[in-house]
Amino acid sequence: xxxxxxxxxxxxxxxxxxxxxxxxxxxxxxxxxxxxxxxxxxxxxxxxxxxxxxxxxxxxxxxxxxxxxxxxxxxxxxxxxxxxxxxxxxxxxxxxxxxxxxxxxxxxxxxxxxxxxxxxxxxxxxxxxxxxxxxxxxxxxxxxxxxxxxxxxxxxxxxxxxxxxxxxxxxxxxxxxxxxxxxxxxxxxxxxxxxxxxxxxxxxxxxxxxxxxxxxxxxxxxxxxxxxxxxxxxxxxxxxxxxxxxxxxxxxxxxxxxxxxxxxxxxxxxxxxxxxxxxxxxxxxxxxxxxxxxxxxxxxxxxxxxxxxxxxxxxxxxxxxxxxxxxxxxxxxxxxxxxxxxxxxxxxxxxxxxxxxxxxxxxxxxx
Numbered sequence: 001x002x003x004x005x006x007x008x009x010x011x012x013x014x015x016x017x018x019x020x021x022x023x024x025x026x027x028x029x030x031x032x033x034x035x036x037x038x039x040x041x042x043x044x045x046x047x048x049x050x051x052x053x054x055x056x057x058x059x060x061x062x063x064x065x066x067x068x069x070x071x072x073x074x075x076x077x078x079x080x081x082x083x084x085x086x087x088x089x090x091x092x093x094x095x096x097x098x099x100x101x102x103x104x105x106x107x108x109x110x111x112x113x114x115x116x117x118x119x120x121x122x123x124x125x126x127x128x129x130x131x132x133x134x135x136x137x138x139x140x141x142x143x144x145x146x147x148x149x150x151x152x153x154x155x156x157x158x159x160x161x162x163x164x165x166x167x168x169x170x171x172x173x174x175x176x177x178x179x180x181x182x183x184x185x186x187x188x189x190x191x192x193x194x195x196x197x198x199x200x201x202x203x204x205x206x207x208x209x210x211x212x213x214x215x216x217x218x219x220x221x222x223x224x225x226x227x228x229x230x231x232x233x234x235x236x237x238x239x240x241x242x243x244x245x246x247x248x249x250x251x252x253x254x255x256x257x258x259x260x261x262x263x264x265x266x267x268x269x270x271x272x273x274x275x276x277x278x279x280x281x282x283x284x285x286x287x288x289x290x291x292x293x294x295x296x297x298x299x300x301x302x303x304x305x306x307x308x309x310x311x312x313x314x315x316x317x318x319x320x321x322x323x324x325x326x327x328x329x330x331x332x333x334x335x336x337x338x339x340x341x342x343x344x345x346x347x348x349x350x351x352x353x354x355x356x357x358x359x360x361x362x363x364x365x366x367x
Contacts, residue, residue: 050360060101075272098154105268
């Protein structure tokens with residue numbers, strides 16, 4: 001049920017369904033609109049790496065809110081997590097996409113991947129039109145997954161997800177284009193196959209970005225950005241203007257594919273609200289995964305963490321071993337098969353870090 005409530009400041013609050021923690025709320029305030037799936041952090045992370053990541057996301061959320069909270073054409077969602085049960089993973093679990101920040105506008109989308117950097121990140125060509133990333137920390141250079149490739153996988157998921165729900169979100173082609181659309185595509189139903197989904201990697205304010213060996217951000221068909229977090233809103237605003245000019249210019253080669261694909265104004269809000277309502281929290285993921293922290297032989301929870309070739313628990317009752325979990329509970333990535341989920345020890349705390357979806361889960365704490 002949809003309810004309208006008038007506040008003391010003459011603002012209208014449009015509430016969709018029962019008000020749950022973190023549920024999206026669409027506001028109309030003094031003539032401006034916004035839809036926000038707000039940034040949330042239930043508890044302060046205990047791990048230093050998690051705290052830094054949370055700070056970077058909170059910082060980016062602040063910059064986006066400050067720049068776009070009164071923009072009637074832009075809708076921002078933070079911490080969006082989607083599941084697609086129509087395309088299960090190899091173990092049968094639903095495929096998962098987690099997006100730090102998503103900007104929805106008439107001409108497409110921006111996916112913003114926040115990265116916490118205390119010193120410096122370096123980007124260089126990988127020799128095959130890709131990008132290779134390293135991180136400097138205490139004068140040591142170590143490899144890291146490419147945030148651009150991570151965001152690109154998120155874009156592929158989002159495009160497929162929206163395309164699957166296209167009939168709910170966007171209408172048919174305009175009357176004059178329906179026959180042509182049916183001949184070319186077999187249908188006059190509009191969709192998201194050609195929707196621009198642009199990628200932005202936002203490096204935290206204290207970090208440095210070094211581009212090596214002539215590496216540049218991809219520009220075809222749309223600009224990708226690797227930039228400091230405080231510059232992201234300006235980059236987005238410039239890209240939005242390119243889309244607007246491209247739409248006005250029609251088929252002008254000057255703007256390439258900018259402005260060719262678009263949604264109707266009401267559809268932008270519908271899409272943003274739909275995505276916010278589809279958000280799925282990480283249900284069933286406990287802070288310490290207590291159901292797993294028990295001996296697989298006798299069921300005892302009197303355990304001690306050990307490591308030989310890999311991390312495991314030693315049972316203090318039957319003295320047998322139980323391996324620690326090696327599969328990400330958020331996306332299903334396996335540490336045994338593809339090494340994308342790895343256990344890390346930090347001051348008596350054991351975390352399962354997933355390179356695939358970027359999550360880090362506390363699985364055990366020494367007594």
